[in-house]
Amino acid sequence: MNRIVVFGAGSVGRGFIGQIFAEAGWRVTFVDLESRLVQALNTGSYRHVTLSDEGVEETTITGVDAIDGRDTAAVASAVASADFLATSVGAANLRHIAPTMAEGLRLRISERRGPVDILLAENLHGVGGEMRSLLADALGDDADAVLAQVGTLETSIGRMIPVPNEQRREHEPGWVAVEPYRELPLDVAASRAPLPDVPELVGRTDVPFAFYSDRKLYLHNLGHCLTAYLGELLGEDEIAEAIRRPQIHRIVQTVMATAAAALSLEYGEPLASVQANADDLLRRFHNRALHDTVERVGRDPQRKLAEGDRFLGALALAARHGLARPITVAVAVGADKLLGSVPADQRDSELDRIRSVVAHHGGEDQLAVFDEALSALRTSPDLERLALLLDP
Template sequence: MKAVHFGAGNIGRGFIGYLLSKSGYDLTFVDISAELVGNLNRLGTYKVVSLGGEKREETVGGIRAVVLQDDSGLKKAVEDADLITLSIGANHLKDTGKVLRDALQERRSRNPEQPLDVIACENALFATDLLRESVEEGAAEDFQNYLRKKVGFPNCAVDRIVPNASVQKESPIDVSVEDFYEWDVESAKVKVNSQIRGVNYVENLAPYLKRKIFLLNGAHALISYAGYRKQYRFVHEAIRDPEILTAAREFHSEAARALHLEYSMGESDLKQYSEKLIARFQNPYLKDELTRVGRDPVRKLSNNDRLVSPLLMCEKHGVECGGILYAIASGFAYDFADDPKAVEIQKSIRENGIENTVQRFTGLEKSGKLVLGIAERYRQITGKDSCSRFPYQ
């Protein structure tokens, strides 16, 4: 079996590529960085260092890589692949879909009968659907028929923290990861890759995907933004702060209640998942920087992402959502000068005011109670009124 993985960064090497290699796939990475591709081809192996109670090392070997700009090399890799996976950042899916469309059209002309699965492994809701839309955009009907018959596009939920931990590396492509991972894949849309090691194949992905996006990514963002304002550097430092820990638990409680009402997920199971996440956030070996977790607040504050999506589910089911409002407000208060997206938000607040800015970036109704609630908590957080900077004091 052969796999092609777009994105040879830490997630690509330390999570998806790691599991594909352990599953026996011949693995080809595709990346935009010529230096990284050169190192992968020159060294041929790298170590995955798991950081938990004790450090554990495993070797991934038998790999090769091509640069994204190498059109012929990319098309050759895609031509006889059984599986294509991506971890490139959700913002890049549309452009990459166009590149993938060209490669799949070439594959169709040379290898039309071999089935294939394409899975976008991103921290976004139904990312593979977004990718498929880009691949199909403007395509001829006969090509779309080929995709329907021969190419599976299952969505997935991926969960592994891969920070830029400062551990000793023997080579520039070694990668450090936490010792926990979870990869859930829609079983009904899989054409051929039904035995990937470590994958949990599920009939209904939505509950797993939203549980992960809400409780892991949403709370992670909250910890980042609140911790940054308190001048912490790492996630494990910020979550030890009693106020931030209380805020994270409140966020979890509200989001979990909404998930229970939406999908009939067991409340005790959600509580256990929450406690496991809190323990993972407290892992001191990861040294996960808050500015890494919080980067690109424009995307994280968008309507269908980790903060606003659970807010809307809470509103749908009449669930108290003060903790989630506080998390979103903390995102608008995030003013890290080296993050261009944070700078963009701060500029909008100065020029247009907080209510207009919240409406612009979240897509929420401008005069609605949710926008007003976010704006009120933003003013509390930034000290623009007499209320507490942290509502959980």
């Protein structure tokens, strides 16, 4: 039986990677630091629940085990003998797992076990290069020889997985709930070994992987976050209730359609295909069973309003294709949230920063749209006025 070693047994590790590989007949070995979770997974199975408005589907994922990440010798041995590797630890934690992974890879190459790929289920653009750099530092003089046989495959994690509450984690550490969506695009061009026969893995050679990472950021993440910020303005607590508000739905739908058109033009992907993904996302945002909160989706607005991230990155993309206006309105919504979250003495500098980016990509015309949209959100949010700004 083939075996995958997954660093990180959290929501994505158990809820997505572990599920699709186990259901494809693979043995799944998790590496984690949470002792109770490791103990629970070493029973050989965990409960996996799929939530939708159509009902609840519960299954038991079997053929799993786990290693405590502090047992570095056991982890390195597992890496050396694995048929495939994956990480879902959070990009900031890759530096902590790189040394042990490097030892396992060094051992693997010394035993002539052949090339291996690492599936990077991390929310970071360019994480493939980051992982290679961390491994190279840990491998030292062996870096070139080892990494020549190691692929670092970026992914686009689109499945929405609600975080279980503390009571659930305490009572049943292995339990995880997810939405039905199962597609997992990966950067097949970076592979060094044959791809696993797992139906959910999508590896295309006719479009650069940047299409999928940009689609996730500028379509999924932008639409999701915009829904959260508009929902908060109208007093909604959950994404599913927010997107059901007609005013919010109209604004989010228009912004996402614009992002879809820009992505189609940028990458040559048929518009119908990209728009179908946008429509599916809107449908998925309606999933009440997830109980996904506007607070969770909208947290850390400073990062989300960084240049290149979901708001300002989407603006740059849309502006290159003459489609900036609806995205400019979305940027104003994000800016309103950011300005309300930073200390008073930082608001002017943050506003100046965002206005500068808007002017750079859209000129004075888009700056005027931004200022008017921001004005519509001050004091008493006027979403009707905001919606009117979407059209020229």
